[in-house]
């Protein structure tokens with residue numbers, strides 16, 4: 001980190017917010033959501049309670065209020081979520097007065113469309129794809145708006161804003177349509193669908209700065225708190241009923257925060273003292289570790305693991 | 316780790332500088348010109364190459380180059396399939412920021428699918444960086460430079476897509492001993508070529524992407540060069556300030572009726588301003604219908620606005636009820652768009668299935684879909700020779716001047732003046748593939 005940059009960011013309140021840039025990103029995202037509303041017959045917005053989908057909800061408000069959202073909210077619940085994230089989800093939905101559809105991985109397991117070696121403790125992140133596809137089929141959604149960003153992970157860098165999925169929900173990197181100007185091709189045949197990513201062009205820093213600017217509420221997991229963790233392979237695994245200690249593990253108490261909230265069994269916090277938005281922004285601006293690399297056990301397995309999951313229908 | 320040590324600090328930060336909006340640019344170069352290295356360098360030097368990505372690199376399975384140094388180019392490769400081929404095959408988007416500006420790079424590879432990918436990346440770009448590998452340039456017996464065919468191709472595409480700023484980066488200066496004469500000759504040759512082509516806003520600079528010389532920090536080894544470094548140049552390029560002064564173009568995306576208020580007859584027109592500005596009381600014309608109305612209210616989630624400018628997504632209310640729907644254009648009444656049912660356009664064919672003359676395609680222009688037929692191919696442009704010749708058909712990566720008939724009138728501007736209202740795509744109605752990109756030329 002160069003001295004100049006350090007000096008700029010040493011005082012959290014001094015991290016410059018580029019308003020013009022945020023305005024541009026916001027307007028682009030509104031434009032994309034309105035295109036979905038205008039051109040797709042039966043869209044849905046995927047809302048997990050995480051920070052990216054919290055941003056999506058604000059964009060939807062900006063695009064459609066005082067009207068109602070022209071789509072229901074959909075959550076794919078792995079059954080292994082942090083309680084407070086589910087509470088937050090329900091609270092937010094109630095405030096907005098919009099309709100929430102919950103697709104449950106538990107149900108998919110009961111139907112045997114998801115099989116896990118150890119249903120109690122195995123990560124259900126991958127199983128989400130199955131439940132998502134089942135939910136899409138059941139409600140005949142032709143477009144699902146999601147909060148993925150191109151800067152999250154390498155294989156996302158090539159993702160289109162309107163990303164085409166075939167009738168098996170699969171993403172074929174070679175079959176993606178060229179995307180020119182802001183002229184999105186939203187057409188699908190029955191059974192096929194689109195994933196739409198209005199905040200494709202946002203970085204993690206943009207998301208945090210937008211949350212601060214718009215004063216958006218988040219689950220408190222995102223802010224620094226004291227938690228028991230198990231240091232393992234460079235990650236801090238939270239101590240939970242799903243992630244019990246092994247004999248060789250040492251349990252430690254650390255100040256941590258989550259940079260992303262997903263399935264409990266595979267989401268790790270990072271060490272941090274950042275307990276305010278300004279402090280998180282300062283940390284994000286200077287941090288040296290990408291979001292997923294730092295926090296997802298399953299993404300570490302292989303560089304291509306995310307791409308594999310995308311091909312199977314993951315967001 | 317030599318290749319990735321950054322010795323540079325960001326220049327001239329002492330004075331707070333003006334905040335600039337986003338700059339989107341594309342990088343153009345042939346295989347091995349150093350494109351990936353340059354992108355890696357920009358990301359790295361702007362602190363955007365995070366520590367664990369470097370970690371992943373040392374674990375990466377297929378390394379393209381040998382030696383101990385981490386190859387910056389590996390950082391920019393994405394998909395599994397590409398990793399196997401050791402080559403990138405599509406458009407990837409990268410992000411970096413300096414305290415002054417945020418940047419989006421459209422990274423396009425330099426091989427067969429090139430035209431399609433570069434046209435895609437260029438369609439949203441404000442600037443292009445054309446890389447010239449200084450070691451590949453040939454001199455004739457008089458010391459004159461013959462530019463490489465790929466440099467001409469990239470420049471031709473940049474011009475065709477009317478990318479506002481062209482930055483020519485003469486790379487690998489270390490391999491020509493940082494020789495000023497080599498650079499000067501390339502500059503002369505390029506300027507002459509660009510003038511012929513009609514490119515106006517050109518910036519040239521020497522650099523060494525591998526070591527980072529002249530990328531972020533000025534280089535002692537290039538002391539004879541007194542211009543800005545690449546990052547300084549990118550930070551200073553102006554973007555769409557100009558289009559505030561253009562006449563208003565507001566394609567209607569959605570019509571909001573009574574907007575959740577059970578109340579009376581609320582009608583708002585949602586959309587994004589694609590050119591110019593709008594103010595309360597402005598007189599607008601509905602195109603193609605022709606009715607006029609005044610702006611009663613400009614609404615946004617954050618409250619009513621007195622005025623709104625290009626780039627803003629808003630809702631407009633007019634002072635009277637008109638039959639307006641998605642696809643209509645609201646334009647400045649005193650300077651409306653041109654209504655046409657026969658278009659002259661440059662078409663870039665993007666599909667492996669060739670064009671069928673006289674067949675129905677769906678044309679998307681702003682928010683409007685119309686039925687279209689390509690009725691005539693005037694001439695196909697050979698982007699290597701810049702010569703146009705008659706052609707019977709269009710195949711993947713072909714570019715041609717064509718005539719297109721559309722079933723209903725479109726409100727268009729010349730692509731040269733207003734990208735958003737001068738651009739369109741063609742969609743195959745059977746496969747739903749995007750098969751062509753078009754740029755409307757008005758004469």
Ligand SMILES: Nc1nc2c(ncn2[C@@H]2O[C@H](COP(=O)(O)OP(=O)(O)O)[C@@H](O)[C@H]2O)c(=O)[nH]1
Pocket residue numbers: 344345346347348349350351352353380388486487488489490522523524525526
């Ligand atoms: N000596 C030298 N080598 C360079 C420079 N820039 C790139 N290279 C090397 O040229 C080769 C091709 O570069 P790469 O970035 O992969 O090219 P790309 O195919 O255009 O992406 C690599 O071995 C780089 O290390 C430079 O400025 N000087």
